[in-house]
Amino acid sequence: MVSGETDNERERSESGRELDFAPRRVKWDETVRLIREFAGVKATDRVLDIACGEGILAFEVARHCAYLAGVDISESMVALASERAIEAGAQNVSFQVGDAVNLQFADDTFDRVFCRLGIHHFPHPAEAIGEMVRTLKSPGYLIVADIVSSEDPAWREAHNRIERARDPSHHEMLSPRQVRAILNEAGLSLEAESHWQTRRRFSDWMRIVNADRQTTERTRKLLQEAAKKKSTDLDIATQGNNIEFTHRWMACRALKLN
Numbered sequence: 001m002v003s004g005e006t007d008n009e010r011e012r013s014e015s016g017r018e019l020d021f022a023p024r025r026v027k028w029d030e031t032v033r034l035i036r037e038f039a040g041v042k043a044t045d046r047v048l049d050i051a052c053g054e055g056i057l058a059f060e061v062a063r064h065c066a067y068l069a070g071v072d073i074s075e076s077m078v079a080l081a082s083e084r085a086i087e088a089g090a091q092n093v094s095f096q097v098g099d100a101v102n103l104q105f106a107d108d109t110f111d112r113v114f115c116r117l118g119i120h121h122f123p124h125p126a127e128a129i130g131e132m133v134r135t136l137k138s139p140g141y142l143i144v145a146d147i148v149s150s151e152d153p154a155w156r157e158a159h160n161r162i163e164r165a166r167d168p169s170h171h172e173m174l175s176p177r178q179v180r181a182i183l184n185e186a187g188l189s190l191e192a193e194s195h196w197q198t199r200r201r202f203s204d205w206m207r208i209v210n211a212d213r214q215t216t217e218r219t220r221k222l223l224q225e226a227a228k229k230k231s232t233d234l235d236i237a238t239q240g241n242n243i244e245f246t247h248r249w250m251a252c253r254a255l256k257l258n
């Protein structure tokens with residue numbers, strides 16, 4: 001159960017929405033398949049993947065849809081994704097450089113728009129969601145999947161401080177309620193949510209961002225302090241220099257109707 005969500009869950013269950021609120025522990029590598037299944041991708045779908053990175057989710061989804069366009073602000077990520085597409089002989093994908101808040105696509109173009117692990121990088125998440133919604137057909141689905149933080153502002157700030165120490169491109173991890181509010185304000189109808197957790201080992205987590213020694217030690221110190229003070233909901237376990245903690249994920253499938 002995600003802390004602080006009990007009343008909200010009950011409320012939503014009563015409104016008859018499809019729910020999966022008991023967060024399962026899943027392996028990191030399983031998350032893309034989970035998100036693709038949750039999205040209900042159809043073979044005829046034209047799909048957009050925002051902040052696609054090197055295309056980890058994009059290639060998973062592209063195997064199940066008609067066409068997929070990936071957009072990322074980083075030229076090197078787009079080059080990597082494009083190389084992978086050529087290597088894999090993927091004919092139904094194309095990748096381009098672009099900013100989530102200014103997409104070069106016409107209104108009502110896509111059946112599904114995805115954004116995995118993008119929202120927490122955006123300084124203006126509501127604007128980015130607005131752009132994604134603009135490019136969606138009606139009916140069409142926005143699927144947002146990201147790591148979320150606590151509903152408690154102090155815990156959330158402590159958590160975001162740790163994430164920023166590790167990766168300066170991290171802007172802000174939102175809480176589940178904040179994500180729901182942005183989707184509602186964008187005029188979408190939240191059709192389903194899924195919650196799960198991934199357990200992370202500190203050394204693996206730092207390796208992903210190629211952290212130098214100074215960054216590694218600063219981040220380690222913040223995690224150790226947070227463990228002592230119990231100032232986050234990361235379930236931090238420390239043993240010497242080994243640290244493990246939990247990332248809480250939330251995926252939302254939201255419908256555009258007009």
Ligand SMILES: C[S@@+](CC[C@H](N)C(=O)[O-])C[C@H]1O[C@@H](n2cnc3c(N)ncnc32)[C@H](O)[C@@H]1O
Pocket residue numbers: 050051052053054055056057071072073074077098099100101115116117118121122
């Ligand atoms: C953690 S990676 C996620 C990549 C991919 N979605 C995945 O799930 O593997 C975050 C990506 O967001 C991209 N990004 C950050 N700000 C962006 C923006 N304003 N517009 C588009 N992409 C952005 C980064 O370049 C990076 O590739």
